[in-house]
Structures are given as structure tokens and as C-alpha cells.
Amino acid sequence: MTDRSTSTVSKVLIYQLLIIIIGVVSLAVMGEWQKATSFTYGGLIAFLPNLFFAIQIHKATGKEARKILNAFYLGEVGKWVLTVILFVVVFNLPNIEIFSLLCAYALAISVFWFALLMR
DSSP states (O other), X not given: OHHHHHHHHHHHHHHHHHHHHHHHHHHHHTTOHHXXXXXXXXXXXXXXXXXXXXXXXXXXXXSOHHHHHHHHHHXXXXXXXXXXXXXXXXXXXXXXXXXXXXXXXHHHHHHHHHHHHHO
8 A cells, every 4th residue: 555655746746857857848938037037936936845845755664653643744834835935936026927827826736636636
């Protein structure tokens, strides 16, 4: 069961990165550099907290139940805190394209929905 969970988590992270890369490259090819930059930020706001969560869970693999639960809580709280911090930092940057940023964030988060459907 652990191998399948790890595999699913890895797939989600890889798919999130692919969505971010495809979006950024597409916008850059069209010459929309500002939108591409904002898309990058939005994607990273979704990806980095999920990576933090995955690392916390991975470190607890094979440990006793209480440590796994603590890692889960730490990962989840850390994920939320990182998300808020990243949004605050990015919203304070100049020339952000809000629509591109939020589209990237929503697309990267939507990977979870598809991962559940594909299981």
C-alpha cells in the first residue's frame, strides 16, 4: 500500500510540474512573458506546498502510527501556511497578471481531482 501511495503522490507532483511547464512554454512562445511569469508563480504556489507535504509524509513512512499522524498534520498545516505566505509574497510583486496566476494555481490543484478519478 505504501508503494502505491508514494507512486500516486509522485505522479501528482509530476503532473503538476508538467501542467506548469506546458502553460509557461505556451505563453512564452506567444510572447506573453508577463503572463508566463505570473503563470509560473501560480503553479509554484500550488506545487511547492504539495511538495512540502509529500516530503513530510515520505519521511514518516514505516514509522509508528502516531509519528505518521504527526507528519500528516505537520504536512497539512505547513502546506496551508506555505500557500498563504506564497500568495502574500507574489501579490506584492509588481506587474502580476492575476488571471494567469489563478489559472495556473487552479490547473495545478485540479490534478488531485484527476488523480482520484484515475485510481
